[in-house]
Structure formats: structure tokens, C-alpha cells
Amino acid sequence: MNQILVLIEHRRNQIRDVSYEMISTARTLADKIQAEVAAVLLGDDLNNFIPQISGKVNKLLLVEDKRLENYNSVYYQKVLSNIINERKPVLTFIGHTAIGIEIAPALAYQLDIPLASNCATLDYSDDGFIAHKRTYGDKIDTELGFKPGQIFMATLQQGAKIDESQPALTAEVIKVAMPALEEIEYRKFIEYIEEAAGEVDITQADIIVSVGRGIKDEKNIGIVQELANAMGGALACSRPVVDKRWLPKERQVGTSGKTVKPRLYLAVGISGSFQHCAGMKGSSTIIAINKDPNAPIFEIAQYGIVDDLFKVVPKLTEKVKEFKLVRN
């Protein structure tokens, strides 16, 4: 039977959400092509993970070895290339994560199969598989296709939807032996380092005003800070603002920063890349101010203002202050 293989991702004794997102997408596809879903888990002690996955897939492959304790691209590649070569899955699913960004291209090249990278979702029609991804700064929907019958690999963006209605399964658990390997000397895991906590914990804020690249210059941050102060909210930002050192890392919302779920999230001059939205889409109300009507942020916001933030934000601050004066 045809198989879709999913690499389960875990770190520090936790299965990462992207694993469940991949399983769900894989199951939807498997139903369409009469395939089964096989998950593969690599680690040094996998017992705790088995019950979390075994009810969601048809097969669960386990590879246990001391050398797989922490992710190392070299060991992962050797183990996975053996499994793919042996089982020939029509599709191998890997997360578009710090792990997948390394091993997916390496495996695809080694196995000589196409890689659809950074996919939002995958679909199947009479023409075969279609991979949907965003390109050109997340502003363009792009559909990728494959030659008929071609086995391939795809990396899935973090934050894809999970279909909660999928029925429970009972996985056949299969232990796979670690291939014979010499000790790897050229790549060694040393440690994990967490970013400094900083002074402000934006994950605790009820109201967040977040500033992005549209603010143009460090000296302009003040106008957004002033709005945040007036609203009684915390100031956060998107990645480019941290990259430019305008605000510290602890303020960054997104996949590589913090995930926030405030009562209200006001995005100012943020285009709304997928990696940013993944960190704030759980907010109760999302509002965006951006001068580009096609900015992806408006796909996720409930309210929007299409205008120059430098015209709107000072007015908004003024009106919030007026309201508070009257109220008090």
C-alpha cells in the first residue's frame, strides 16, 4: 500500500505542534489516494511519545539510539534516507523548521527526488499532487506540481490547520534498527541557549501594540510606544525591528520569537508574514494599520486601516487620550 511518511519533530521531551499539523494534512491526502500514514520517531528514549502519536497514524516507526538524543542533521539524514529507500513513500513530510530546513534539502538531493519547500498546504487532484506555498514576501500564492508518479518530499510551514474530525487509529508500532555508523566528528551538538527573558513579558499582556518594518526608522518607534502607553498595552514588534536592533528580542512576536494571545492585537506597519501571524493568530481581536491594501496581515485581521501609519497613529493616540479623559 502507498505510504505517506511523516517525520515527528520533538525537542526537550516535547512533541512539537508541527508534527500534529503534518499528520492531519497527511491523513487528508492519504484518504484521497488510498494510502496509509506512517510516522517516524527518532530519539534515545521514545516510550513517552508513543501514546501521543499511535492513535493518529497507521504505522509508527521507532528508531532508538543514544546518538539520536538531540537532533543532529548527520544522524537524522542517515536514518531517514535508509527508511525512505526501503519504504519508498509517495510523499515524505517534514516540518519547515530549524530541523526540516536542514535535512529536507540534504535528503532530497541524496535521494534525487523533488522538494517542495515551505508549503502552506498540499492537495491532490486528477493531475496529481499540488503544493501551495507563498512566495515574494508571502504576497503571492504559488502552486507547484510534480511529474506523474514521481515520489517527492515536502516541508510544511508551522501553524497549518488540524482537522479535529479525523477518527482515531491504532498504529502498528515497528522498531527500526539504527544503521551501523561511525561516530560523527564534524558536527557536534553542544547545548541549547534560551534568549534572555528581558524586562517585559509580552505573553502576559491583554493588549499588545506591535510595530513592524513600516516604521522605517528607530527614531519613529516612539509614536507607537506612545499609542501603546495611551491604550495601556505592551509594545511588541515583528522580526525586522529586532534584526535592526530597534527593539530587544524579548519583544518579538512570531515563530522564532514569542507566541501571544492577547485580548487585542494592533499591528502597525506589519505586512503579516506567515511566521509573524503564527505567533499572534490566537489573539481575540486583531487590527492592522498598513498602507498596502494587499498586505497579508489583512487576511487575518478583523479590522483594518489602509493608510500611512504616520498620519493615523498620532491621531489615534490623541483620540484614545481624549476618550480616557472623558471617561475618568
Next chain:
Amino acid sequence: MNIIVCVKHVPQVEEEELIINQAGVDIEKEDLVFDINEWDYYAVEEAIRIKEKYGGKITVITVGEEKSRDTLRKALAMGADEAILAQDERLSGSDVFVTARILHQALKNIPYDIILTGAQASDDASAAVGVTLAEMFGIPYGALVNKIDIEPDNKTVKIKRELEGNLNEVLDIKLPALFTIQTGINEPRYVSVAGIRNVKTRPIKQLSLEDLFSKEEAALPCSKLIIKKMSLPKVGAKAQILEGTPEKKAEELVAVLKEKGGIL
């Protein structure tokens, strides 16, 4: 330390309203401004910082159209020593595999200790050329690197790699190696118009497919992915857009803030 940096000349789309081309498989690029891919800008800066400390030579290379020379000149103005442009009409629309194959072929005879690429390109958002190239060379790699420290033995590099959720991992990697650079690793130097003008006469080595592949060599590499369609997402379908003058918009937004508990 000899360093190779692979760069890409990409359209700047942040504030542009994009249009799909007639064939429906790419955007119209005629009116767009192009510049060095943001991640690559950080990669070039990182190479220069390593060179300033350890000496050596920096070679920048791109696979792209004639206008990609602008990005190579920018890298030269920043401090790169040599530049290579692999240019051929047949390479337009190349996928990750073909791009990496061309880079590999063009770089085969250039000595290096470190190869740097940006962690991804903003246009195709694949984040895969760097690692593919490392596999072709058969060298170790690290992706999403936000810190590079060369150890005293000059043979090992301690890198920090950005994971998710405010976490990083530290690795020891033996040289020669390839690293894909994450934005924010450094603060890239500003390049002035005068700086670019100063390097205008510096040679850029141009390579065609005929220069890269001899007749005996296997057929030219072929893309494995097929771009079937590009389209504009349906934007704004969800957001209720507030209209009027900036004053009016601000007024209406305050009403929304009041209703949604957005003012403490």
C-alpha cells in the same frame, strides 16, 4: 579564511502592488526595484567581519540575469574581493536543484574554508539552496546561523543556530563548511552611491552554461519542480476596512477599541 558568499538579486516587493504575468506563472517584474536579498546582505557582512579578523579572500557569486551585477557590485563595495556572475537565458526560472548545481560547477576550482548563503531568498522562499550546495560539495553545514565564532585551531567553528520559540542551539562544526545566515546576525554596513561608483570598473567574471559544462558532461541540469500557477491571494476578504480621512479612521478605530476592550 577564504570565504565564498552566494547571493541573489531579488525584487523588493514589500510596499508594491504585485501583478501576475500573462503566463500566470510569475509576477511582472519590469517596474520593480531590485536589490540584494536581505538574508544575503547579512551573509556578505558576516564574511567581511571574518576577513577583517582572520584575513583571506571573499568571492561573491550569483546565478541570475545581467542586472544581478548590481548586487555583486554592492557586495564588492562592502568589501568582497572578487565577483562571479553565472548568467544564461536558459537558467531563468531555475529551481533550487539547478541553482545549486550551477553554483557547484562554478565554484569547483575556487579554494575556500567557508561558504555562506542567506538562510532563504525572499522571492521563492525555499530556504534550500545552501544545504543542497553543501551536499554537492560533501561538506558539513549549519542552517539559520545567527553567530559564528572561529576556534583558535582555525579548523573548528562554534555556531549558534536559531530554533523556534526563542531557543538557539550551539554546535561545533569542522571546516570547510557551509552556513546559511539568518537575518539579525550582525548590522550590515551601509553602502553609499559613491561606494558603488568606486567599484564600477572592478571586473566581474561572467560564466555561461558553455563555460560551466563541457560537451561531454551530462545534459544540462533540469528543474524538478513545476510552477503550475501563481495568483494573488484574496486579501481583505476578512478584515472590515475602516474608510475616510485619517481623522475619521482613527475615530472609528477608537470605537472598535472601546468595544473590544482595547483601552485600559
